[in-house]
Amino acid sequence: MVMSVAAPQAKGKYAEDNIFGANNRANALAEKIGVDNVINGTVGSILDEEGQLVMLHVVQEAYKALTPKEIVAYAPIQGYPDYLEAVIDQCFGQSRPNGYIQACATSGGSGVLHHIIHNYSEWGDDILTSDWHWGAYGSMCADNGRKLREFELIDKNGRFNFENFKEHVRDMVSKQYNTVIIMNSPANNPTGFALSSADWDQVIVFLKDVVKGQDKNIILVPDVAYLDYSGEKQECRKFFKKFGNLPENIFVIVAYTCSKGFTMYGQRMGAMICVTPNKDIADEFVAINQYTSRATWSNSNSAAMKSMVNICKDPAKVAELDAERAVYFKLIKERADIFMKEAQHCGLKYLPYLSGFFITIPMTEAQRVCDELEREHIFLVPLKKGVRLAVCSVSKKKIAGLAAKIKGAVDSVGANQ
Ligand SMILES: Cc1ncc(COP(=O)(O)O)c(C=O)c1O
Structure with a gap:
């Protein structure tokens, strides 16, 4: 039996969720075989087309200009x-x-x-x-x-x-x-x-x-x-x-x-x-x-x-902020559009997507499909009734062809959509 001193209501809690778990595995593999060879669709943050985490420029400048008091008070x-x-x-x-x-x-x-x-x-x-x-x-x-x-x-x-x-x-x-x-x-x-x-x-x-x-x-x-x-x-x-x-x-x-x-x-x-x-x-x-x-x-x-x-x-900085957000809104939309077009083409169902960081592909056997995809170095998040793809963080180059690969995994596992 595992030793525990946690209070009764706290026993059995476990913090690592399946999103961070898949992300950690994707990063570890990328270290080994190179980022270009891994598709990490788990991250809920905007990554640019080079795979770098985006910090809006106007926000970077605002941080650099802070006084010590503003930082630590x-x-x-x-x-x-x-x-x-x-x-x-x-x-x-x-x-x-x-x-x-x-x-x-x-x-x-x-x-x-x-x-x-x-x-x-x-x-x-x-x-x-x-x-x-x-x-x-x-x-x-x-x-x-x-x-x-x-x-x-x-x-x-x-x-x-x-x-x-x-x-x-x-x-x-x-x-x-x-x-x-x-x-x-x-x-x-x-x-x-x-x-x-x-x-x-x-x-x-x-x-x-x-x-x-x-x-x-x-x-x-x-x-x-x-x-x-x-x-x-x-x-x-x-x-x-x-x-x-x-x-x-x-x-x-x-x-x-x-x-x-x-x-x-x-x-x-x-x-x-x-x-x-x-x-x-x-x-x-x-x-x-x-x-x-x-x-x-x-x-x-x-x-x-x-x-x-x-x-x-x-107001000038707000205008800059709005313009930067618009660029990333457009980028995410372009990625989502590529995915949805290809999904339609290969007969992969997805839930009605209007905007945002994620697209969901409904299916049974989500965990098994994700396991299958991981063998091809593709990391997505299994949910109870589907698989989540973070279009905010996968480049257009990597999105291209992804729908067909997911469809392939769905078929090989025998999952239903
Ligand atoms: C649906 C939803 N609500 C709220 C949040 C808030 O996140 P945070 O606490 O990082 O601001 C998130 C972040 O992933 C989210 O996905």
Whole structure:
């Protein structure tokens, strides 16, 4: 028997997830046989066509210009006031919803999700998200004594599965005081799917109805981690307007992160941004989440906040930022287009992709297919119902021909699509 001194609730936890595991194997092989001979489609960061991790130039310059104080100072627990203004502006753009809007600095988007689970659901509650979701959601729930529950994101016609969503929400509202819904849209990880404007309208009408006249709340969490690579800057933000003028028992908390939009992944900087028609709810939001920050990681990374602020307060730098993001948005789109075209050509099915870092190929036997591909030095991420390809990190040269290789592996393993 393996020795353990962990407390009962912590026994059996295991940190290395299958994404980092496959990434580590890909890197080890690349060391041995050369990067050109390995396709690593596991990484959720933008790599350029030469395989180098991208740090936006404007962000690099902002870091270089920081003063020692900006780098090392303890920041206020809630975050610097100018950072909080900047995240609200960066997040909503011209589509700021009506209502009380407050923000708290967090440790990336992960920090937002942690605080929401911790402060807006109860021990033992279900938390709702889509069947296609980022794996960390599950660990965050389990680690806090909650259970992640899944609705079907996409119906048989490739559209948002509103019927299934409604069923789950109705059931949860009938059982729980708060129903937390994490909706990773636009640019869903792992599919690249997004709710349309009409989908959001339907969702909001339904949510209003389901808690109308009840002492129950919906905590709606748009996780917009990939927002900045999901379309034209103002166009892709229009749905935020819909979160204004909602009833008090629908509380919106946007999970915002600088990880992707500012290429600050490892700097661990994000923000939770609330929208509510009620000032008390907004004030409580700041109080309880600031408290939880103090009780977990304390204050956030000063250097990251100040780099972000120093870009955002200078319109010329914001223009540079937008232009750089547009370049990478276009690059990722070109890679995705090559893959989808070839997939259609060779009869490989993929889930409806609109934008974002990942494309998913639905199938049974995902693990076996990934094992088979690894023999050809191709590293992808096996999920429960498919395989995830990170188009953000594989060059166009390496994407070319990939669909056929995946199709070959699917056929040789005898997986169904
Ligand atoms: C769906 C989704 N939400 C949120 C995040 C937030 O990540 P971070 O905590 O690095 O900001 C990620 C990052 O991979 C993600 O994929």
